[in-house]
Each structure stands twice: as C-alpha cells, then as structure tokens.
Amino acid sequence: MSSDNGQELSEPISGSYADYLETERADSRIDQPRIEAAVREILLAIGEDPDRSGLKDTPGRVARAYAEIFTGLHQDPADLLATTFDIGHAEMVMVKDIPFYSTCEHHLVPFHGVAHVGYIPGPEGRVTGLSKLARLVDLFAKRPQVQERLTTQVVEALVDNLHPAGAIVVIECEHLCMSMRGVRKPGAKTVTSAVRGQLRDPATRAEAMNLILSGQGR
Numbered sequence: 001m002s003s004d005n006g007q008e009l010s011e012p013i014s015g016s017y018a019d020y021l022e023t024e025r026a027d028s029r030i031d032q033p034r035i036e037a038a039v040r041e042i043l044l045a046i047g048e049d050p051d052r053s054g055l056k057d058t059p060g061r062v063a064r065a066y067a068e069i070f071t072g073l074h075q076d077p078a079d080l081l082a083t084t085f086d087i088g089h090a091e092m093v094m095v096k097d098i099p100f101y102s103t104c105e106h107h108l109v110p111f112h113g114v115a116h117v118g119y120i121p122g123p124e125g126r127v128t129g130l131s132k133l134a135r136l137v138d139l140f141a142k143r144p145q146v147q148e149r150l151t152t153q154v155v156e157a158l159v160d161n162l163h164p165a166g167a168i169v170v171i172e173c174e175h176l177c178m179s180m181r182g183v184r185k186p187g188a189k190t191v192t193s194a195v196r197g198q199l200r201d202p203a204t205r206a207e208a209m210n211l212i213l214s215g216q217g218r
C-alpha cells in the first residue's frame with residue numbers, strides 16, 4: 001500500500017510492534033489453573049455437578065476464554081502505536097463503526113457495540129495505520145471495563161502517542177448486565193464520548209459527529 005504522495009505505508013514488523021503482536025498471542029501472564037479452580041467452585045456453588053460430562057472440560061474452556069478476553073491487561077498502547085508514518089495529511093482521519101466486545105467490571109458479563117475513533121494529525125504529521133485504531137479499541141476493551149474509562153483510555157492513548165492536534169472517541173454499547181438481568185432493558189444503548197484538542201472546537205466537533213452519523217440512517 002502506498003499513499004497519494006507515493007510513500008510506502010507498509011508496516012515493518014520490528015521493534016516494539018513485534019512485542020505487541022507477541023502479547024496478542026501470549027496468555028502466559030494469566031493464571032489459567034487458578035481460573036479453572038475458581039470456575040469449578042462457581043459450578044459447585046450454583047448446585048451443578050462439575051464432573052458431569054457436559055461440564056468436565058468447562059473450567060479449562062473458561063480459563064482459555066478469559067485468557068483471550070483479558071489479554072489487553074498485558075498490552076501497552078505505546079507498543080501498538082509505535083509505527084507511524086509522515087504522509088503530510090493534516091485533516092481529520094476517522095475510523096468508524098469498529099465493532100468490539102468488552103467485559104463489564106461490575107458483573108463480568110459482556111458489553112458490546114461500536115467505537116468511532118478520529119484524530120487530526122499534529123504538526124509532526126504523525127499518522128498511524130488504520131488497523132491500529134481498531135486494535136487500540138480492542139487493547140482497552142479486553143480488560144474488565146466500564147464504558148466511560150474505555151472511552152477515555154482510547155482518546156488518551158492517541159494523545160500520548162500520536163501527539164495529534166485533536167482526537168475524538170465515541171462509543172455506543174449495549175450492556176448485557178442491563179439486558180439479561182437486573183433492570184432488563186434489552187436494546188438500551190449507552191453513548192459516551194471523549195474529545196481532546198482542536199476537536200473541542202464546536203465546528204470541528206460537529207464535522208466529526210457528521211462523519212460518525214453519516215450513512216447510519218439517524
């Protein structure tokens with residue numbers, strides 16, 4: 001892939017981005033035997049038989065699943081955003097409708113939806129690969145979370161690592177803790193936003209919101 005001005009946009013896998021990819025595969029920092037023991041206890045506590053054939057492999061499966069959905073606890077956004085390009089683009093870049101799943105830290109059930117991530121490159125003109133914006137959402141989503149903190153962490157990682165002139169993150173989610181239990185309001189959506197720098201300016205913010213809302217029939 002190359003940009004309009006012919007510069008290469010290929011992503012060399014070296015240095016700390018390679019480290020990041022390694023953490024995506026590695027789950028060694030998550031204590032799976034401990035999760036297995038805890039899940040067995042939960043099954044006993046609800047009155048199930050953890051040794052019946054349908055459940056005997058469940059603690060191990062849950063441990064592997066948790067190792068996957070909490071990988072982000074052991075990933076550093078600085079590694080992920082280490083590869084940047086100077087392509088002389090000073091206008092807004094927006095990746096919208098990034099689907100993701102996270103885990104509510106209050107109930108350990110999923111919340112899921114879409115994230116819209118945009119920024120205006122700063123004077124240094126540092127631009128990251130588009131996929132990295134989606135990976136950044138996953139990095140913070142794959143932790144026990146609340147939606148507000150997820151939103152803030154994504155925008156602050158952009159600010160800290162790309163030094164943009166402005167950044168915006170808007171997240172829309174359904175929380176299963178509000179759908180399948182408790183207040184039981186399936187379909188209710190929670191929307192959070194965080195804006196920094198030039199995107200606090202009303203006109204620039206309106207431009208970003210138009211980009212987010214366009215094509216969504218809203």
Ligand SMILES: Nc1nc2c(ncn2[C@@H]2O[C@H](COP(=O)(O)OP(=O)(O)OP(=O)(O)O)[C@@H](O)[C@H]2O)c(=O)[nH]1
Pocket residue numbers: 104105106145146147148175177178181182183
């Ligand atoms: N602000 C915020 N609240 C959340 C998020 N995810 C879940 N919650 C809320 O966290 C609150 C926890 O409230 P508690 O009263 O401690 O727990 P609870 O008795 O299970 O509450 P209910 O869900 O109302 O039954 C609930 O109101 C949830 O809806 C989130 O991402 N952000």
Ligand SMILES: [Zn+2]
Pocket residue numbers: 104105106107108109175177178
């Ligand atoms: Zn919850």
